[in-house]
Amino acid sequence: MTKIDEIAPDLFRLSIYVPQLDMQFNHFLVRDDEPLLFHAGLKGMFPALKEAVGKLIDPTTLRHVAWSHFESDEVGGLNEWLELAPQAQPVCTLIGKLVSVDDFAIRPALGMTADDVLPTGKYRYRFYPSPHIPHGWDAGVLFEETTKTLFCSDLFHHFGDVAALTENDLIAPTHQAMQTLQQGPLAGYMPYTRQTEGVLHQLAKLQPETLAVMHGSSYRGECGQLLTDLGSVIKETFDS
Incomplete structure (x- = not known):
């Protein structure tokens, strides 16, 4: 079952919980003149996501499918969306377009810089x-300037079938999730480099007011300090 929640004006969180992983997979639909989907989702989740999107818009009118980095839960169903919506274009970082997407997708991507x-x-x-924040050379985060929403992918990843939106601090559950991942077969889940904290400080300067989180609750409130604090958590967990 896909849970649908409006977490900001015209911004809908489409969440599928996988009990075996104790983890939500969240996808975000923006209802606008040119509808945008952030996270194409795993290929196997496409039928459920298509049904959920169909409750909000005509899925064939989708115009943009975006994501952070080239990974199955973010791009697995991309070509299915592109086949369904003939005017839809993939949207990613310029590096993502050049090194992965244009070879994988049935239509060329719009590769963006800041x-x-x-x-x-x-x-x-x-x-x-x-x-490499959260993963991959091609990684990026999408920022909507009007509502100040940051689509932050796996940043602030935490476990559980949790609320769609919270105003509670995300640092503690994120830290716990990172420690769990680091101690298991997914050790090295997120690298720490000398650029990590600088990138997060730059994102904090955008002063986002909503964080659209891929795994776990999205967040509404003053997000700058959370992004700054996240750098310290990543350093503590992964700098070894």
Whole structure:
């Protein structure tokens, strides 16, 4: 079952909980003149996500499918969306376009830098590169400038079938999840480099007011300090 929650104006969280992993897989639909989906989802989740999107918009009118980094839970169902919605384009970082997506996708991607703006009607998006944060050379985070929403992918990953939106601090559950991952077969889940804290400080300067989180609750409130604190948590957990 896909849970649908509006976590900001025109921004819908489509969440599928997998009990075996004790983890939510969250996808975000923006309802606008040119609808945008952030996270194409795993290929096996496509039918459930298609049904959920169909409760909000005509899925064939989807115009943009975006994600942070090239990983199955973010891009697995991409081509299914592109086949369903003939005007939809993939949207990712420029590096993602060049090194992975244009070979994988049935249509070329829009590869964005932080200087590029993607308008969808009422909303405006920029892609900020964040190499290896959370994963991959191609990683980036999408920022909507009107509502100040940061689509932050696996940043603030935490476990459980949790609330769609919280105003509680995310640092403690994120720290616990990182420690759990680091002690198991997924050790090295997130690298720490000399750029990590600097990138997060730059994102904090955007002063986001909503964090759209891939695994776990999204967050509403003053997000800058959370992003700054996250750098220290990543350093403590993964700097070894």
